[in-house]
Amino acid sequence: MGEQANHEKREGEHVREGGRGGQPLLLGVIGDPIQHSKSPAMHTAALEACGLTGAYLPFHVKGKRLEEAIRGIRALGFRGINVTVPHKVEVMNYLDRIDEGARLIGAVNTIVNDDGVLTGYNTDGIGYIRSLKEEAAPALEGKRVLVLGSGGAARGIVYALLQERPGLVTIANRTAGKARELAAEWAHLGSLSGRGMEELDAVLPEVDLIINTTSVGMHPHVGDCPLDSRQIPEGIVVSDLIYNPLKTELLQQAEVRGCTVHSGLGMFVYQGAYAFEHWTGRTAPVEAMRAAVLESMHP
Numbered sequence: 001m002g003e004q005a006n007h008e009k010r011e012g013e014h015v016r017e018g019g020r021g022g023q024p025l026l027l028g029v030i031g032d033p034i035q036h037s038k039s040p041a042m043h044t045a046a047l048e049a050c051g052l053t054g055a056y057l058p059f060h061v062k063g064k065r066l067e068e069a070i071r072g073i074r075a076l077g078f079r080g081i082n083v084t085v086p087h088k089v090e091v092m093n094y095l096d097r098i099d100e101g102a103r104l105i106g107a108v109n110t111i112v113n114d115d116g117v118l119t120g121y122n123t124d125g126i127g128y129i130r131s132l133k134e135e136a137a138p139a140l141e142g143k144r145v146l147v148l149g150s151g152g153a154a155r156g157i158v159y160a161l162l163q164e165r166p167g168l169v170t171i172a173n174r175t176a177g178k179a180r181e182l183a184a185e186w187a188h189l190g191s192l193s194g195r196g197m198e199e200l201d202a203v204l205p206e207v208d209l210i211i212n213t214t215s216v217g218m219h220p221h222v223g224d225c226p227l228d229s230r231q232i233p234e235g236i237v238v239s240d241l242i243y244n245p246l247k248t249e250l251l252q253q254a255e256v257r258g259c260t261v262h263s264g265l266g267m268f269v270y271q272g273a274y275a276f277e278h279w280t281g282r283t284a285p286v287e288a289m290r291a292a293v294l295e296s297m298h299p
């Protein structure tokens, strides 16, 4: 992918103990709201673990100030910015370049400033897949995967998943038409099928992996489950993008059925790891980042 190629190009470069010309490395995250973001704690820990001088701060940016905020990245000499809800789509209008994956997904969560040239990437999907492979399902090639949901999060996940050459990806959504549209849009990228949630009886017995990208089961609705858990095949891998709670109702039910479970915490950590690697050219200190997120959730 474009992200990786770009990263490799920069690997050989000399990285100073901070930003360019010995300046501190300036990083941050913009969103609305932003006060509950765990990214500042996570990236501050990453900078410290790598001995880099710099700062990563949260910025509360309203929609009407987004363009100004992006211009400010160049003016103030920020090296990088993460973009979160609700700006991931609109921000694409204000960047100089957009990585191919981010363009297809239709959203940017990471901006890199190379001497005033702003490039947008999407590290959510590849971050999720890196976490899934390291923590729960090392081999995805040929696997039959069921993705629940077809919104923004699902687009990132499905795009990154297709790079792993799964056997079949079924996208199931409450609004079936949206799942079918996404399956049709990316039919050239792999074997995809779109369904309604009520059409899963024939699909579920055949799946090796279920990924929930919907918000069903997220705090405070912790008792909700996106599908009838009795239909989950025993012993498969079940993954949920939600990380509050760390173990959703879906994952608890899957565990009872002897499944390997995977929570959204890893996705959050690894999307941050890819962003950090884009900005610094260094391997991200993933364990320090994970520990900082857990600490900020349960101080």
Ligand code: ATR
Pocket: 148, 149, 150, 151, 152, 153, 154, 173, 174, 175, 178, 213, 214, 215, 216
């Ligand atoms: P995100 O960026 O988190 O994916 P989104 O683009 O708003 O957010 O997409 C939310 C997804 O969760 C959609 O697939 C949505 O289904 P619909 O397209 O039918 O709206 C799904 N979703 C949200 N709440 C849901 C619920 N209570 N039951 C089933 N699906 C739900």
